[in-house]
Amino acid sequence: MLLNAHAVALCLAASLSAVSGQTFQRLGTCPDLGCVIPPDQQDFLPGQEFDIRFEIHAPKNGSEAFNNGVPDDKFSATIAKDGGKARSIAEFFKLSEPALEKWTFSWFEDLFARDAKTPSVVNVASKAYRRVALYAPGTYTVTLSYYSGKTTTAEWTVRPLATKKKAKNVIFFIGDGMTTNMITAARLLAHKTVNGRYQSHLALDDFPVVGHQMTHSIDSFITDSANSATALYSGHKSSVNALGVYADSSPDPLDDPKFETIVELLHRIWGSAWGAVSTAFIADATPAALTAHSRLRSTYGVLVDQALNGVQNYSWTGTGGPDVYFGTGAEQFLAGPGSYQGKDYYAEFAKKGYSVSLNKTSLAAAPNDKRALGIFCKSNLPVWLDRNVFTDNMASAKNDPSGADGPAKDLPGLKDMTLKAIDVLHKRGGKNGFFLMSEAASIDKQMHALDYDRALGDLLELDDTVRATMKKLEELGILDDTLVVVSADHGHGFDVFGSSDTKYFAAQTDDRAKREAIGVYQNSGLSQYTTPKPGVSYGTGANFPLNWDPRYVIAGGQGANPDHREQYGVGHKPREPAKVGANGEAYVNNEDRPNGFVVNGTLPTGDTQGVHSLTDVPVYARGPCQEAFGGTYSNIDVFFKMAGCLGLGWGKNVTEGAGGADGPGCHPKRATVELP
Amino acid sequence: MLLNAHAVALCLAASLSAVSGQTFQRLGTCPDLGCVIPPDQQDFLPGQEFDIRFEIHAPKNGSEAFNNGVPDDKFSATIAKDGGKARSIAEFFKLSEPALEKWTFSWFEDLFARDAKTPSVVNVASKAYRRVALYAPGTYTVTLSYYSGKTTTAEWTVRPLATKKKAKNVIFFIGDGMTTNMITAARLLAHKTVNGRYQSHLALDDFPVVGHQMTHSIDSFITDSANSATALYSGHKSSVNALGVYADSSPDPLDDPKFETIVELLHRIWGSAWGAVSTAFIADATPAALTAHSRLRSTYGVLVDQALNGVQNYSWTGTGGPDVYFGTGAEQFLAGPGSYQGKDYYAEFAKKGYSVSLNKTSLAAAPNDKRALGIFCKSNLPVWLDRNVFTDNMASAKNDPSGADGPAKDLPGLKDMTLKAIDVLHKRGGKNGFFLMSEAASIDKQMHALDYDRALGDLLELDDTVRATMKKLEELGILDDTLVVVSADHGHGFDVFGSSDTKYFAAQTDDRAKREAIGVYQNSGLSQYTTPKPGVSYGTGANFPLNWDPRYVIAGGQGANPDHREQYGVGHKPREPAKVGANGEAYVNNEDRPNGFVVNGTLPTGDTQGVHSLTDVPVYARGPCQEAFGGTYSNIDVFFKMAGCLGLGWGKNVTEGAGGADGPGCHPKRATVELP
Incomplete structure (x- = not known):
């Protein structure tokens, strides 16, 4: 069955090779005209609950043009377990047949078509079966039949049962965009060596x-943070910009087929507490993916x-809301154009019993037994x-979370937020434990800006937070009950390749001469970031x-760049390497690193920033189940390992709010429902 | 004691901060004027046997000028264990006092001094104590006293005893310059995904x-392959270009203080067989470091x-010669200017009982019970x-190993060499087992040339060899007795950041327009390297x-570059990105990737190649002791884990050739000698 499915897919893919979806794709998960x-x-x-969608594509024009652009609306689909009897989808899941949907979308077959402005137009017929689940481990074959004889098959694997809770708590740290290369560089900046031996280590270095x-998307080998977070939290890879859904081709970003996330599962099955902490705006992809079901990560409100x-638009499993939600992005909370329906989300959260903190002082004072929002x-x-060394950069910001003019003040850092989150979650989770995701978001954001030092500063903040978390867990007596996982969602191709003598660099007036300041191999020397400098104390x-x-700084970079200047050494101002000119193209920003030498970019000339890279990212684990995290695996396996x-x-429906106390754990409202 | 030693070092380092050795160093391991x-x-x-050297430096000029350039030749040194009684070095090791040595060297304090041609000159007085060992685990403090009151201390740690042989055999694969980023890229090229799931994996992906x-040198944060191989094989980090020695400041590259390597230890203690296999010339750093003791890796002969x-110039532990030595570099074997003393080393090896193979056919036919050389x-x-796809590139080579004109023919690959090596070593090691180092050298060499595809091809060859090795070990019935470790010696800052549409790229005539061919994120699409192309079969x-x-290729690169062109996609010819012009500076090579766009470099303008990078490199382990290889550690720990x-x-001297059969293992000539 597996081989047949592949043979069909390969065969069609070959016939469509001229448009096989590389730079642009008709629909990434659908190599033929029927999509499962x-x-x-x-x-x-x-x-795990999920939605199913079938689509029949009828391209009106282009190299795939078919059936005069009329999609078959008499398609049918079946599902069979382990080679057994195939039953219709509606029968198998005991659903009534959903309504037929129709829409049209267009795409470009390649860059030539884009330049020629000749889109291919596709008419679609579709049905969606909402909120189903498969309970018995095994292999399920779904067969979609259409156009009188064509079929598309999909094989789904339901993994083994896992009904024993081995870790009371899980804390999942995500260094957004963090790679082994960056971790190595951060260690070099913060920890001193004597004759080749580090005198101290990163907290990450102590993980056993x-x-x-592997971070790739379902339909592209480079991922963004939305679909990689989705994979980490749900076990389902998706497409760039998608959160908690598989991408369909419909115009509505909120109707795509969903699947249940780890916090939805945890809430439904064990009634545990959960929280999200981020140094990003809290509607950003990595924190949002815990609860979001949207094709477009930019639907922030x-x-x-x-x-x-x-x-809200479909019946769906939920979480009852986070117990902890700490981050930034007041734009989505202040009543106005950035918030959902213009509502005041500080008030919406408060109505549901949340303490609301807008600064570090009130965060510290928030009660631990109450649900907590902090923006x-x-x-x-x-x-x-900038919060700790170049503090002047914060003075001119207009980012007060209350909406007042002027800069936000009394800001907490990742460590403050994370430790408070643990206090609240430990208290509120009680016997049911908790799940916390804590994200160091600006490792990624600053690598995008090629601001290596700011990225590494935030990586060190993450490491410092991990260290403090271990201590906190020990103090609370829950270190051995808590699985701590530290990983990333993708990389950037950054590495350090030497040092730069900033004094010599500055004394040269010619771009090529400046490059002589760079020392490689033996001339890289040792880190001077760990040497005390009289008068300097942060x-x-x-x-x-x-x-x-210091005089001698790290020289590093990445292969994916916009046009930019390299000067090396920390920028006292945040970095903006390239700017878009009047013609819509990005060029070197002459105000950024003004004494540096120009490096022309390798990215499309509209890009002003660096981009994500392919590399596998590291996973560090400590605590119950730690041994499961060794070796090499897909990002979806991080979910399956944590969920396991x-x-x-569970092999039966564990339903929220069904009454009784016979469910797993001690959630008072939990009950299991036996399924046929 | 530790703190005092650091305090002294820090204090002196601070006082010398203007010249604290970054781009250039007086002597990397010696921050003050007395060197231990x-x-x-x-x-x-x-x-583990090793040499000790003390140096007293008297700078004649420059910012460190001292004592009119007259070094103290009345210096003395002591050693004390665990804070116990200090004894003179000669007394402690029962040696007579060695002769005093004197020399002069010079260095530049920084790039300004180099440009001004104003070296600092240092006169040196020194003594070397040869071939000593410390048997009892613990901490030893060495104190050097000089200039009537100055002292330099060094703390040495002797690790715990390890006398039990837990693995009969060890196979250590080194992907030279190989990083996690490259492994990820190689997987993408060779293994197909369907909707985000790999249909097959790298052999490395199956390691548990x-x-x-961490790869850094003892005195610089970027390493070369010589001193990183030294660390991996001996547990001692050293300096760039050094093999099996700590670098001293003397002019003779063959008098620097040595230390025993893993194959010297293994031969001395267990009489095991050992071998080296490499795709580099066999005198290159990574294979040579197993047996070499030289400050200069370029002393090839x-x-x-x-x-x-x-x-030969000192009494020293040895290996009796390798049981297997397979690689290239006929220059060092053919009688002539490239060989040691102009001798014919094919004949020298043959005289000692080696079979000598110069091609794949004779390699296969070589007897397994005889020592084997293959060049x-x-x-x-x-x-x-080039051996498998672009075979035309080999026709014009003048690399026949016999010294005849014309190209080498009937070449084996890494897999052929490695599998044959296992046959010979298994046979010759017998009950005493074996150690094999097998190196994929051109991952590094091709990354230097920015030839990403050739580097990844050799990485895939390594992976294929690892897979075949596992099968071979199973066939020989020694899979469970054999620790297999796969790692690297350092990285290059390569990563993949997207795809390039080669058809669109080629159709653009402007450098900036070509960059539009690059697809990032969702536009990267999926690998087309795994899609069959009619008529193409290698x-x-x-x-x-x-x-x-394929039409859509990976787009990747690194932050450390000479001026070069990027075209993406496999080069049918090997790559030479930059060439040195008449002025001694490197510029874009106009014949390399002639349709690409120009990227100006970030490296010193004399450099024609990429350089090594900082990143920690991965270690994969399988077999006895595999659990020791999890987590994060120094490259020296790879040695200690393997040696353990x-x-x-051993806590006593296990001496070769002492007669009797009472030593460990079953080596007939082995005896242990109790030490006082």
Whole structure:
């Protein structure tokens, strides 16, 4: 069955090779004209709820033109378990047949078609079967039949049951965009070597288990943070910009087929507490993916509402809202154009019993037994380096979270937010435990800006937070009950390749002569960031550089760049490497690193920033189930490993609010419902 | 004691901060004017033999000028264990006092001094204590006293005893310059995904344990392959270009203080067989470091002689010569200017009982019970991609290993060499087992040339070799007795960031327009290297790309570059990105990737190649002791983990050739000698 499915797919793919979807795709998960979503070769946790969509495509023009652009609306679909009897989807899931939907979309077959402005137009007939689940582990074959004889098959695997909760708590740290290369560089900045031996280490260096996860999307080998977070939280890879859904081709970003996330499962099955902490605006992809079900990560207002109230346009499993929600992005909370339906989401959260903190002082004072919202500024949190070293950069910001003019003040950092989150979650989770996701978001954001030092500063803040978290867990007596996982969602192709003598660099007036300041191999020397400099003291503690601005600095970079200047050494101002000119193209920003030499870029000339890269990213694990995280695996396996450790794979429907106390754990409202 | 030593070092370092050795160093391991080598904070295996050198520096001029340039030749040194009584070095090790040595060297304090041609000149007084060992685990403090009151201290740690052999055999694969980023890219080229799931995997992906090792040198944060191989094989970090020695400041590259390597230990203690396989010339750093003791990796002829005959200028532990030595670099074997003393090393090896193979056919026919030399061409082995796909590139080579004109023919690959090596080593090692180092050298060499595809081809060849090795070990019934470790010695900052539409790229005539061909994020699409192309078949097997030259190729690069052109896609000719012009500076090579766009470099303008990078590199382990290789550690720990697993840490002198059969293992000539 598997081989047949592939043979069909390969055969069609070959015939369509001229348009096989590389730069642009008709629909990434659909190589032929009938689409099964979830597509072939997807994995499910037993009992994980999800939607199914079928689409029949009728391209009106272009190299795939078919049936005069009329999609077959008499398609049918069946499902069979382990080669058994095929039953119709509606019968199998005991649903009534959904309504037929129709729409049209267009795409470009390649860049030549884009330049010629000749889109290919596709008419679609579709049906969606909402909120189903597969309970029995095994292999399911879904067959879509259309155009009188064509078929598309998909094989779905339901993984083994996992009903035992081995970790009471899980804390999942995400260094957004963080790679092994960056971790190595951060260690070099903050920790001193003597004759080749580090005198201190990163907290990450002390983790007993290391693994690697592959980050690629379902339909492209480079991912964004939305669909990689989706994979990490749900076990389903998706497409760039998609959160908690498989992408369909419909125009509505909120009707795409959903699947249940780890916090939805955890809430439904164990009634545990859960929280999200981020240095990004909280509607950004990585925190939002815990609760979001949207094709477009930019539907920010909706995402905040989904976090609080769950999915509103369909009946769906939910979380009852986070117990902790700490981050930034006041734009989505202040009543106005940035918030959902213009509502005041500070008030919406408060109505549901949340304490609301807008600064570090009120965060510290928030009661631990109450659900807690903390939104500390507009946009993203200023980075660690600006909060702690180049503090002048914050004075001119207009990011007060209350909507007042002027800068946000009394800002917490990732460590403050995370430790408070643990206090609240530990209290509120009680016997049911908790799940916390804590994100160092600006490792990614600053790597996009090629601001290596600001990125590494935030990486060190993450490491410092991990260290403090271990101590906190020990103090609370829950270190051994808590699985701590630290990983990333994707990389940037950054690495350090030497040092630069800033004094010599500055003394040269010619771009090529400046490059002579760079020392490679033996001339790279040792880190001077750990050498005390008289008069320089930031008070940032043992796990950070003593001097961010030494004469000899790291020289690093990446292969994916816009036009930019390289000067090396910390920028006292945040970086903006390229600017878009009047012709819509990006060029070197002459105000950024003005004494640097120009490097022409490798990216499309509209891009002003660096981009994500392919590399597998590291996974560090400590605590119950840590041994499961060694070796190399897909990002979806991070979900399955965590979900397995949390006992979230049940062979029966564990239903919220069904009354009784006979469900797993001690959630008072939980009951299991036996299925046929 | 530790703190005091650091305080002294820090204090002196601060006072010398203007010249603290970054781009250039007086002597990397010597921050003050008295040098203890091995320096502070070095680790030793119990019983591991090594040399000690003391140097007193008297700078004649420059910012460190001292004592009118007259070095104190009345210096003295003591050693004390665990804070106990200090004894003179000669007394402690029962040696007579060595002769005083004197020399002069010079260095530049920084790039300004280099430009001004104003070197600092240093006169040196020195003594070397040769071939000592520390047997008892613990901490030893060495104190050098000089200039009537100055002291330099060094703390040495002897690690715990390890006398039990837990793995009969160890196979250590080194992908030179290989990073996680490259492994990810290689997987993408050779293995197909369907909707986000890989249909097959790298052999590396199946290893149960992953770790990360830090690669930095003892005195610079970027390493070369010489000193990183030294660290991996001996547990001692060293300086760029150094093999099996700590660098001293003397002019003679063959008098620097040595330390025993893993194959010297293994031969001495267990009488095991050992071998080296490489796709580099066999005198290159990574294979040579197993037996070499030289400050200069470029002393190639000497290194081959050291491999066969051991160190000749001092009494030293040896290996009796390799049981297997397979690689290239006929220049060092053919009688002539490239060989040691102009001798014919094919004949020298033959005299000592080696079979000598110069091609794949004779390699296969070589007897397994005899020691085996195989040298298959001059220079490095042509890369996998040229041997298997672009075979025309080999026709014009003048690399016949016999010295005849014309190209080498009937070349083996890494897999052929490695599998044959296992046959010989298994046979010859018998009950005593074996150690094999097998290196994929051109991952590094081709990354230097920015030839990403050729590098990844050789990475895939390594992976294919690892897969075949596992099968071979199983066939021989020794899979469970054999620790297999796959790692690297350092990285290059390469990563993939998207795809390039080669058709669109070629159709653009302007450098900026060509960049529009690059697809990032969702526009990267999926690998087309795994899609069959009619008429294209290389016959290279399941673990390699089906098509190296698809329309949509990977776009990747690194931050460290000479001026070069980027065209993306496989080059049918090997790459030479930059050329040195008449003024001694490197510029874009107009013949390389002639249709690409120009990217100006970030490296010093004399450099024609990419350089090594900082990143920690992955370690994959499988077999006895595999669990020791998880987490994050130094490259020296790879040695200690392997040596511990092989039972190479003895608290008494296990002496070769002492007669009797009471030693460990069953080596007939082995005896242990109790020490006081």
